[in-house]
Amino acid sequence: MVIYTGLKNLPVHRAMGEISQLIWETCKTYLVTQGKFLLLLWVFIAAIILLYFGVLLKYEAIRVVVILFFSLVGSPAVTEWRGLAFASTPSPTPARRLPACAARHFRSIRFPSERA
Numbered sequence: 001m002v003i004y005t006g007l008k009n010l011p012v013h014r015a016m017g018e019i020s021q022l023i024w025e026t027c028k029t030y031l032v033t034q035g036k037f038l039l040l041l042w043v044f045i046a047a048i049i050l051l052y053f054g055v056l057l058k059y060e061a062i063r064v065v066v067i068l069f070f071s072l073v074g075s076p077a078v079t080e081w082r083g084l085a086f087a088s089t090p091s092p093t094p095a096r097r098l099p100a101c102a103a104r105h106f107r108s109i110r111f112p113s114e115r116a
Contacts, residue, residue, distance in 0.1 A: 042075075
């Protein structure tokens, strides 16, 4: 939040502000589309989990529901944990490096699949 506030208060050229807004809208559209895809992918995975644990292994319903719940909650949590570990910097960030630092944090949150 400190980085965001610091960036928001910096002066910006009008043309760069327009480009920034265009990039933001493009990224927002990308994230919504990616979110829909991941949700659809989870539906297929949930069907397989349901068939495997519920039908083949004959687990009781509550155990299958718990497995489904953690499959839904666990994937984003692991991805975000990796993002936080990747983005954390032990040294304080000088003001002149603020935009670069913010870009690094933004990348780590937006593109979890690009981290190895």
